Amino acid sequence: MELKNLQVGPEIYGELLQGCLNERALFTGQQVHARIVKNGDCFSRNEYMETKLVIFYSKCDVSEVGNRLFRRLRVQNAFSWAAIIGLHCRMGYSEEALLGFLEMQESGVLPDNFVAPNALKACGALRWIGVGKGVHGYVVKMGFGGCVFVASSLVDMYGKCGVLEDARKVFDAILDRNVVAWNTMIVSYVQNGISEAAIDMFYNMRVEGIEPTRVTVSSFLSASANMGALQEGKQGHAIAVVGGLGLDKILGSSIINFYSKVGLIHDAELVFGRIPEKDVVTWNLLISGHIEFGQVDKALTMCQLMTLDNLRFDSVTLASLLSASADTSDINLGKEGHGYCIRNNLESDVVVASSIVDMYAKCERIDYARQVFNSTINKDIVLWNTMLAANAEIGESREALKLFYQMQLESVLPNVISWNSVILGFLRNGLVNEAKDMFLQMRSSDIEPNVITWTTLISGLAHNACAYEAISVFAQMQEAGIKPNTLSIVSALSACSDVAALHYGRAIHGYATRHDILLSVHITTSLVDMYAKCGIIDQAKWVFDMILNKTLPLYNAMICAYALHGQALEALELFKQLEVEGIEPDNITLTGLLSACCHAKLVNEGLELFNHMVSKLHMKPTMEHYSCVINLLSRCGDFDEAIRLILTMACKPDAHILGSLLAACRDFPEIELGDFLSEHLLKLEPDNPGNYVALSNAHAASGRWDEVSYVRDLMKQKGLRKVPGCSWVQIGGELHVFVAGDKSHPKIGDIYTTLALLGTEMHFTGYELMFGDSEILFS
């Protein structure tokens, strides 16, 4: 064939250019461009060719050339405008894209349904909902509303701007919904955290017979991962396999993300191995999966393998590694990560900065945390909250409050986490009134307290001996329509235990049962504890028996319950059962058993147990264990043996142990030994109100009332006060209730009511203890 005689016109070059464009063959296209110029003005200086060249360079993302050619155009038509606006969009210059869209209209070129999607994309990227609505109006006026491309872009724009209602309205109005339209709607729901709706959409789409694409499945998997929806996600994976959708890195990453979020790390690893081309995101997902699963070593190995694959760590890799260092308080790993960030300029990333601050704070180096915080230029809400939480955690409430005001001065509005941290800071510092005041301020602000706010308050009140307030706040939470979670129930129950508020405890038990709140191990353990401390050991046992798969904490709770009731034989029986089930006891088990023996004065059993645990089970006795055994020995009057045991201890005996001896001196009475111990006790812990109570109880028992008032004055001088509350113990067939505080006090009064409800007959033993405390004896 004689090619050279053929007349080759400009339109052929246009076709060639189009071919290069389709293949994104920049180099070949440039050669075609050269030939066009060579062939002279007839070829190069016409609207068609010039436009084609702008489109070619724009599509190949050669901004500079594309823009220059565009500016030199004599006629800027809808096609070249579309190309240049699209280029701005892809380059991330959204403002320029929108400016171009406006300029296009001003110069009298009407935007068509090919430009509109780009303008909408720019609006979405900028979250400029106002301009987006303007474009929406224009599009409808021009009659492009029916175009599925334009409509999908509208859905996307509304989705990116967070206006899901409008996105859905546009979507519902599309007559011929193709898979992209469906995908866009699903993605909008996922990106706005409305996973249920996304999953719903996915099923509707399948009902309409639309075949899912990789985009569909990976979005569906994101939704499943966010919800922890095991069955749904597995189905998604299956659909991808059955549908023959190739496993590219994005779909693969979505699957890995899903499996690691639901804890199936092994499946995540399997999928990882089958992804042909992995990128840093793929690796990061598996690394964070291992970290989530507590396998930091495996994560570190993956990091090494990743570098062998010639991939570099990015800010996400480091954020994961740093959060692992924080969780394990591994400051060496954390410092290594921090160093890597400095060397690779990753510390300017706020997420990384937050991780570093959090890591140092959790490694108890708040000074380093502060330094990194101060040197971060663009502080976002999470970074402020990280620093705030670090101070709150250690009870630095002043500093937390300062940060709370400072962030507002720097125009970062506090969110619910900020408020919660300030409240926590006060509670950790024992400043109950300040915490309550902050909570009231919060309720009158436009930030709604959430379940964590309420839980923080309830648990903080309970920890600060404000049991009744804790219980009342628990009720208020329900009135506010917030469903209690495990921790709030556990805290409320522990408050009930503290003041033996049985009828509230029963109410909470009933509430949890009625509202079908999963009776978790934590809750059942707390219920056992609550019933025991309220004196209903049978009910405690009933709850205990109800649970089929008993865990160590549950056994411990029941053993401690028996200990409290002086039922040492039952406690020892449970210990046997524990051994039969092959559950290893821990320090709490031993403490419970020893204190049971102590209350029942079972000296031989107690000592035998202690020796068994230390020599056979190789447990290292704690101060509490020594305390129990010494208490047991002193109660039985074996002071010599008690002191011998104290001498074998590796560490110095604490105030508790001396207190036990002192209390025993009261009963026997050993006045000289008691005086000797008192002196030591006050030197050891001069600020512990418990010591003064023990001391004055001892004096009262030996009838030395002037000494009692001396101790009382000493306590007043030091500004120590006793916390209202109640504790009791059953000794032999008698129930001894120790009530701290005035019995006319409403809180204390309620304890009497509670005890009355138990149907127990009450009468006073006859003598008053210090500070108006009364010991009541029940039979």
Added chain:
DNA sequence: ATAGGGTTAG
């Protein structure tokens, strides 16, 4: 026109 990963509160 649509898709994947990381940080803060009990």
